[in-house]
Amino acid sequence: MTIRTSSTAAVLARAAAMAGYAPSVHNTQPWRWTIRPDRMELTAVRSRQLPAIDPDGRLLMISCGAALHHARTALTAAGWDYTVDRLPVPDQPDLLAVLTPTVHREPDAAAARLVQTVELRHTDRRPVSDTQLPEATLTQVVAAAEAEGIACGLLTGEHVFDLAAAASRADAVEKADPEIQDELTYWIGRHDRLGIPPGTLTGEQPATTVPVRDFGQPGALPSGPGHDRAARYAVLFGASDEPSCWLRAGEALSAAWLTATRLGASVLPLSAVIEVPVTRTALRRAIDDLGWPFLVLRIGIADPDHPGAAHPPRLPIAQIVDLEEVRHLLGRD
Numbered sequence: 001m002t003i004r005t006s007s008t009a010a011v012l013a014r015a016a017a018m019a020g021y022a023p024s025v026h027n028t029q030p031w032r033w034t035i036r037p038d039r040m041e042l043t044a045v046r047s048r049q050l051p052a053i054d055p056d057g058r059l060l061m062i063s064c065g066a067a068l069h070h071a072r073t074a075l076t077a078a079g080w081d082y083t084v085d086r087l088p089v090p091d092q093p094d095l096l097a098v099l100t101p102t103v104h105r106e107p108d109a110a111a112a113r114l115v116q117t118v119e120l121r122h123t124d125r126r127p128v129s130d131t132q133l134p135e136a137t138l139t140q141v142v143a144a145a146e147a148e149g150i151a152c153g154l155l156t157g158e159h160v161f162d163l164a165a166a167a168s169r170a171d172a173v174e175k176a177d178p179e180i181q182d183e184l185t186y187w188i189g190r191h192d193r194l195g196i197p198p199g200t201l202t203g204e205q206p207a208t209t210v211p212v213r214d215f216g217q218p219g220a221l222p223s224g225p226g227h228d229r230a231a232r233y234a235v236l237f238g239a240s241d242e243p244s245c246w247l248r249a250g251e252a253l254s255a256a257w258l259t260a261t262r263l264g265a266s267v268l269p270l271s272a273v274i275e276v277p278v279t280r281t282a283l284r285r286a287i288d289d290l291g292w293p294f295l296v297l298r299i300g301i302a303d304p305d306h307p308g309a310a311h312p313p314r315l316p317i318a319q320i321v322d323l324e325e326v327r328h329l330l331g332r333d
């Protein structure tokens with residue numbers, strides 16, 4: 001059944017606005033939504049792809065996948081069943097997904113609880129506290145990712161040290177690459193609602209088991225006394241290293257992160273180790289060659305005694321949502 005009503009257009013527009021809060025690499029927000037009377041389309045914005053660290057578009061696709069999951073969650077919370085066509089047109093690789101609402105049911109309480117976390121979720125780069133993450137929390141976060149069809153493997157023992165070694169090597173490779181350093185500088189402290197504000201970066205590079213990304217300039221956020229000892233590390237991975245899997249990995253990232261936020265846990269994506277080919281291969285060995293790694297997640301309990309990170313700004317809705325075709329419908333709402 002296809003639905004074409006003014007209220008459908010309004011629900012789709014609200015879902016697209018909600019998707020604007022999704023996490024994205026360097027806060028590039030590389031997505032655009034087109035709202036049509038009966039569906040919404042997600043398109044990649046290649047001009048905001050990062051050519052130095054993301055020449056393949058892997059991180060762009062993961063970011064867009066996170067936005068797709070945000071929109072899906074908003075539709076479910078509003079009571080809509082929908083179909084999702086991912087990469088529906090082979091010769092239009094930037095048309096990433098089409099969401100088409102089908103049947104309206106009761107609003108979904110579990111999705112509504114996740115929607116409440118959308119504006120709370122944020123990237124916290126401080127070391128996590130020494131409070132152990134409850135196993136039940138970890139289990140739910142992993143299950144949320146895996147429900148999106150992407151494996152989420154927890155690293156234990158020596159594999160965490162393998163990750164730490166790979167992350168150090170990735171850091172060294174990226175520091176020695178002037179194009180990567182220029183790109184990083186370009187995306188920090190901008191004034192156009194894109195990129196990473198210094199208020200979300202720590203004042204000094206935190207002492208952690210697995211190095212977090214060094215953004216090359218001190219931020220305004222106190223690091224706090226933690227050392228990350230209680231942090232857990234997970235790898236999102238899949239059967240093949242291609243755009244359809246990267247999009248799914250983004251959906252898994254969003255599902256895991258919103259679930260973690262609901263349960264009071266903090267997630268930090270670590271992608272440098274994925275960006276550098278040699279460390280991506282090393283990470284593949286750390287997950288016993290079970291698949292292709294897409295993203296590392298540090299999971300823990302944020303330090304409660306220190307101020308949290310600021311929220312990076314987002315682009316205005318008008319820049320990420322095209323309402324041209326439904327404006328007449330929205331006017332009647």
Ligand SMILES: Cc1cc2nc3c(=O)[nH]c(=O)nc-3n(C[C@H](O)[C@H](O)[C@H](O)COP(=O)(O)O)c2cc1C
Pocket residue numbers: 021022023024025026027059060062063066121122123124125195196212213268269270271272295311312
């Ligand atoms: C694919 C992807 C990779 C990311 N990699 C890193 C990373 O390596 N280090 C980091 O500190 N943050 C990383 N982030 C977090 C983004 O910088 C963050 O989502 C963005 O700045 C928006 O901030 P917010 O998550 O607080 O809304 C990554 C996010 C995504 C989606």
